[in-house]
Amino acid sequence: MFEETLEQKTKDGKPFLEILKERGVIPGIKVDKGVVQIAGTNGETATTGIDGLGERCKKYYAMGCRFAKWRAVLKIGEGMPSDMAITENAHNLARYASICQENGLCPIVEPEVLVDGTHTIEVCARACERVFAAVMNALLKQDVLLEGILIKPNMILPGSECKETKTPQEIAWYTVRTCLLYT
Secondary structure (H helix, E strand, C coil): CCHHHHCCECCCCCEHHHHHHHCCCCCEEECCCCEEECCCCCCCEEECCCCCHHHHHHHHHHHCCCEEEEEEEECCECCECCHHHHHHHHHHHHHHHHHHHHCCCEEEEEEEECCCCCCCHHHHHHHHHHHHHHHHHHHHHCCCCHHHCEECCCCCCCCCCCCCCCCHHHHHHHHHHHHHHHC
8 A cells, every 4th residue: 555545544533554454454565656767768767765765664564564565667668678777676676675674574576567569578578587687686685585575577478569469378478487587
């Protein structure tokens, strides 16, 4: 959920988190602060929110959250995803995961390679291989306990404007193959 939802109350003044807990729901929080354009790239972005994340995670844990989510968005296109965008986003995902674990939250690590474009499924698979490998490497460099995270990779798909279609079985094969290689 979003930060503002954490502090909302019912008309009776009962905290929303209390209602969730009573119903057996384990609350989580989206902790990234959105994206900014990376200078020197073709409109590629990096996710922000590392500054002050430790303090925010402490607060969220005290409020009852037990997991957090951070989404990095990468594009496929001419020269994209660039090494710069991959490195920046992988580093931020790993720092986020480390900070969450230090504060008792299970991090959901979401490196998302967008489906926008005319690329083939093979191009998507190669781009995702590069992204997933960089994310795993960054997680290891930050001493993130891999057994204590959830990785939420995207499906491997042809671009949304690609003329070539793939069967659900082909999409499943590419997705599982790519995820098993690097996650």
